[in-house]
Amino acid sequence: xxxxxxxxxxxxxxxxxxxxxxxxxxxxxxxxxxxxxxxxxxxxxxxxxxxxxxxxxxxxxxxxxxxxxxxxxxxxxxxxxxxxxxxxxxxxxxxxxxxxxxxxxxxxxxxxxxxxxxxxxxxxxxxxxxxxxxxxxxxxxxxxxxxxxxxxxxxxxxxxxxxxxxxxxxxxxxxxxxxxxxxxxxxxxxxxxxxxxxxxxxxxxxxxxxxxxxxxxxxxxxxxxxxxxxxxxxxxxxxxxxxxxxxxxxxxxxxxxxxxxxxxxxxxxxxxxxxxxxxxxxxxxxxxxxxxxxxxxxxxxxxxxxxxxxxxxxxxxxxxxxxxxxxxxxxxxxxxxxxxxxxxxxxxxxxxxxxxxxxxxxxxxxxxxxxxxxxxxxxxxxxxxxxxxxxxxxxxxxxxxxxxxxxxxxxxxxxxxxxxxxxxxxxxxxxxxxxxxxxxxxxxxxxxxxxxxxxxxxxxxxxxxxxxxxxxxxxxxxxxxxxxxxxxxxxxxxxxxxxxxxxxxxxxxxxxxxxxxxxxxxxxxxxxxxxxxxxxxxxxxxxxxxxxxxxxxxxxxxxxxxxxxxxxxxxxxxxxxxxxxxxxxxxxxxxxxxxxxxxxxxxx
Numbered sequence: 001x002x003x004x005x006x007x008x009x010x011x012x013x014x015x016x017x018x019x020x021x022x023x024x025x026x027x028x029x030x031x032x033x034x035x036x037x038x039x040x041x042x043x044x045x046x047x048x049x050x051x052x053x054x055x056x057x058x059x060x061x062x063x064x065x066x067x068x069x070x071x072x073x074x075x076x077x078x079x080x081x082x083x084x085x086x087x088x089x090x091x092x093x094x095x096x097x098x099x100x101x102x103x104x105x106x107x108x109x110x111x112x113x114x115x116x117x118x119x120x121x122x123x124x125x126x127x128x129x130x131x132x133x134x135x136x137x138x139x140x141x142x143x144x145x146x147x148x149x150x151x152x153x154x155x156x157x158x159x160x161x162x163x164x165x166x167x168x169x170x171x172x173x174x175x176x177x178x179x180x181x182x183x184x185x186x187x188x189x190x191x192x193x194x195x196x197x198x199x200x201x202x203x204x205x206x207x208x209x210x211x212x213x214x215x216x217x218x219x220x221x222x223x224x225x226x227x228x229x230x231x232x233x234x235x236x237x238x239x240x241x242x243x244x245x246x247x248x249x250x251x252x253x254x255x256x257x258x259x260x261x262x263x264x265x266x267x268x269x270x271x272x273x274x275x276x277x278x279x280x281x282x283x284x285x286x287x288x289x290x291x292x293x294x295x296x297x298x299x300x301x302x303x304x305x306x307x308x309x310x311x312x313x314x315x316x317x318x319x320x321x322x323x324x325x326x327x328x329x330x331x332x333x334x335x336x337x338x339x340x341x342x343x344x345x346x347x348x349x350x351x352x353x354x355x356x357x358x359x360x361x362x363x364x365x366x367x368x369x370x371x372x373x374x375x376x377x378x379x380x381x382x383x384x385x386x387x388x389x390x391x392x393x394x395x396x397x398x399x400x401x402x403x404x405x406x407x408x409x410x411x412x413x414x415x416x417x418x419x420x421x422x423x424x425x426x427x428x429x430x431x432x433x434x435x436x437x438x439x440x441x442x443x444x445x446x447x448x449x450x451x452x453x454x455x456x457x458x459x460x461x462x463x464x465x466x467x468x469x470x471x472x473x474x475x476x477x478x479x480x481x482x483x484x485x486x487x488x489x490x491x492x493x494x495x496x497x498x499x500x501x502x503x504x505x506x507x508x509x510x511x512x513x514x515x516x517x518x519x520x521x522x523x524x525x526x527x528x529x530x531x532x533x534x535x536x537x538x539x540x541x542x543x544x545x546x547x548x549x550x551x552x553x554x555x556x557x558x559x560x561x562x563x564x565x566x567x568x569x570x571x572x573x574x575x576x577x578x579x580x581x582x583x584x585x586x587x588x589x590x591x592x593x594x595x596x597x598x599x600x601x602x603x604x
Contacts, residue, residue, distance in 0.1 A: 025336050032339040036116045047108045048167070054101035055171040057094045059179055062313070064091045066183065066306030113159030121152055124338055132348040133413040134373075147341055150221070151334035158331035166324045169317030176314045180307055184299060187286050187307040191314065194282040198318065201278065205271045210329060212264050217330070219257040226250055279315035286311050348415050354432035360439040360520035361389040361424050362551030364410060369419035371409060378417075379405045380574040389424075389520075392552040394565035394582070396592060402574040403555045407523045410553060411442045423521070441519040445526040447510035449501070454483055455490040457509055461517030473516040476545050479508035511546060521551045524561075559596055568592055 037044060068087035075083040124147055136144075181188035230237060230246050237243060286307055293299035366385040372378045379402050387393055395403040408414050409421055412428045420427050423439060431439075441461070449457050458470045465473075470490065474480040482505055486492040494501055494509075501509070514522060543564055554565060562568055568585055570578035570592045578590050585592040 025340070028343060029332065029335045029339045032335065032342065036119055040112055040115060043108065043112060047105060047112065050101050050108070051105045051167055052171060054098055054105055055168065055175055057098035057101065058172065059175040059310075060094045061091060062306040062309035063179055063183060064094065065309065066300070066302035066304075069302030069305055070300045071302075110160065113156070116159060117152065117156055120155070120338065121148065123342060124148060124152075127342050127344075130346060131344055132346045133408070134347045135344055144341075147338055150217075151337055154327075154330040154334040155338075158327045166321060169321040169324070172317050173314055173321075176310050180310045180314075183303050183306050183310070184290070186293070186299075187290060187311070190286050190289060191282065191311060194278055198275075198278050198315075201271065201274045202318070202321075205267070208267055209264070212260060212267060213330065216257075216260045216264060219253065219260050223250075223253050223257055226253055275315055275318050279312060282315070283308055283311045348412060350433060351430050354435070355426050355430040357424070357426060357431055357435040357439060360435075362439075362520035363387070363389040363422075363424050364521060364551060364553075365422045365425075366406075366409075366416075367420050367422065369409070369416045369421060371405060371414065371416050371418075378574065380409075380416075383419075383574065383576075385569075385576070387551055387553070389551055390549060391567060392547050392554065392565045393567045393569055394554045394556060394562040395569050395571060396556070396559070396562060396595065397571035401571040403571055404525055405574075406571075407442060407525050407553060407555055410521065410523060411440055412436055438517075439519055440521040440523070441514050441517050442523040442525060443507075443510050443514050447503075447506040449494045449506055449509060451493070451495065453488075453491045453493055454486065454501075454509060457494060458490075458512045458516060461513040461515070465516055469516060470512075473512040474509075476515050477508055477511040479505070479512050482508070515546050519550065521553070522547065523553045523555075525555045570595075 064087055068084055068091070071083045071087070075081075128144055128147075177188070177191060180191055226246075226249060230250075237246060287304075290299055290304040290307060294301050294304050364385075364387040366383050369380060369383040369385075370378055371380040371383070383406075385406075395406065397403055405414075409416060410428075412421075412431075415429060420429075422428065423431065423436075428436060450460075455467065455470050458473060459465050461473070462469065467490070471480065474483055474490075482501075483490055483492075486501075494506075543561075547564065552565075554561060556562060562582055565582060568578070568580060568582050569576050570585070570590070572591070578585055578592050580588075586596050587593070
C-alpha cells in the first residue's frame with residue numbers, strides 16, 4: 001500500500017470521504033473488533049447472562065417491597081408472620097445475589113476489556129514495528145504515539161465504563177419499565193409520557209456535548225503537542241530565547257482549554273437538573289394519580305409504593321447512557337484510526353520463499369535501477385553500479401544528489417521502482433530480513449543509543465557477544481579509553497538518547513556496534529559528521545580496521561574521510577558523473593578535484 005493512502009484510510013479526516021469509503025472503514029473497524037472479541041466469545045456470553053440476572057435481582061426489590069406491604073402487613077393483622085418473613089428473606093437473597101453478581105460482572109468485564117486492550121496495544125506495536133521505513137517517514141511519530149496513547153485511552157474508557165453504563169443502563173431501565181407495567185399499567189403510561197421530554201433533553205445534550213468534547217480533545221492535543229515540541233527542542237528554545245513566546249502561546253492554549261471545560265461544566269449544569277426535574281415531575285404525577293386510585297380502591301398502596309420507587313430509579317442511569325454516546329463516538333473514531341494502521345502493509349515485504357545466504361562476500365550490483373519516492377520524480381534514473389566484494393567506495397556530491405537514497409536501497413529500507421539490486425548475485429528482495437541485516441549494516445549520522453548500559457548498546461551488533469568480544473570491538477574503533485573513564489565503565493547507563501555521553505562518543509559506540517556485527521557490507525551515512533577533529537582522526541585509524549576485508553559504502557561531506565576509499569563516486573541528480581580512485585580524481589580537473597581544492601583551502 002502506498003503511503004499516500006495512510007491518511008485516507010485511518011480516519012484522520014473523514015469529511016471528504018465517499019459513502020463507500022466510509023462504509024469500508026466501518027467494516028474494517030468491525031472486523032478488527034470481531035477479531036479481538038472472538039477468542040473471548042464464550043466469556044462474553046457468560047458475562048452478559050450474569051448481568052441480566054444481576055439486573056433482574058436489582059429490579060426485584062421494589063416489587064418485593066410492594067408485596068410485603070400489601071400481603072405481609074395484611075397477614076400480620078391475623079398474627080401470621082410468614083408472608084412478611086418470606087418477603088424479607090426473598091428481598092435479602094435478591095440483594096445479596098445482586099451484589100455478588102455485580103461484583104463478578106465488574107471483575108469479569110474488566111478482565112475482558114483489559115485483555116482486548118492488551119491484544120490491541122500489542123498488535124499495534126508489533127505491526128508498526130514491522131512496517132517499512134517508507135511508512136514511518138510519511139506517518140509522523142506524533143501520530144504513531146497518538147495511536148498508542150490517546151486513541152487507546154478512548155477505547156479503554158469505553159470498555160471500562162461506557163459498555164458497563166450502556167448494558168446496565170439499558171437493561172435496568174428496560175426491566176424497570178416492564179416491572180411498572182406489570183405492577184400497574186396506568187403508571188406505565190405515565191412513565192411513557194415522560195419519555196417525550198426526556199428524549200429531547202438527551203438529544204440536545206448529545207449534540208452539544210459531541211461538539212464540545214471534540215473541541216476539548218483538540219484543545220488537549222494542542223497542549224500536549226506544544227509541550228512535547230518545547231521539551232524536545234529545549235536547546236533551541238534556550239538558544240534563541242523563545243521562553244517568553246512559548247509562555248504566551250502556552251497561556252493562550254491553556255485559556256482555550258479552560259473555556260471549553262467551563263462550557264462543558266455549564267452543559268452538565270443544565271442537563272443534570274433537567275433529568276432531576278423530569279424525574280421529579282414523573283414521580284409527582286404518578287403519586288397524584290396513584291393516590292386517587294388508592295383512595296378509590298382500584299390500586300393497592302404497596303403497588304403505589306413500588307411504582308414510585310421504580311419511577312425514581314428509572315432516571316438514575318440516564319446520564320450515563322447519554323454520556324455513552326460521546327464515549328462511543330470517540331472510541332469508534334479511535335478504532336478506525338488504529339484499524340487503518342493495522343491495515344497498512346510493508347512496502348518492503350518479506351519474501352515468501354527466501355533464498356538462503358551463507359557466508360556473504362559483499363559483491364553489490366545495481367542493475368538498471370530506477371527509484372522514486374513519488375511517481376514521476378525519479379531520484380535515481382536508470383542507475384547501474386558494480387561494487388566488487390571488499391572494495392571501499394566513497395559517495396560525494398551535493399545535498400539531494402541521491403547518496404543517502406543509494407545507501408537506503410543497499411540496506412533494503414526501500415525496493416527499487418525498476419531493476420534489481422543483488423548481493424553476491426542474489427536479489428535483495430529474495431533474502432530474508434534476518435540474513436540481510438546480518439550481511440548489511442548501516443551506521444547513520446545520528447547514532448541512536450537505547451536505554452541501558454554501554455555494553456548493552458554495543459552488543460546490539462551481536463546479542464550473544466561475551467564481555468571480552470564487546471571490549472575488543474570498542475578497542476578496535478578507539479572507544480575503549482573513554483568508556484573505561486565513565487563512572488561504571490561498560491556498565492554505565494547511557495540514559496535516554498545517550499544523555500551521559502557526547503555526540504562523538506555515541507558515534508564511537510555505534511562504530512563498535514557495527515564492528516561487533518561483522519557484516520559483509522558496511523554503510524557509513526555521514527557517520528563521522530558529528531565528530532570533532534581529534535575524534536575524527538582517532539576514528540580514521542579505527543576505520544582502517546573496521547573496513548578491512550569487507551565492502552564499504554561511505555557517504556561523507558568531510559573529504560578527509562574519502563581518503564581511505566579505494567574508489568570515489570561523484571553524484572549529481574541521481575547520476576554518477578565521476579568514478580575513479582581518489583588520487584586519480586584529485587589530479588584531474590573534474591568536480592571532485594574542485595571539491596578537494598576548496599576543502600584544502602578551508603584548512604589553511
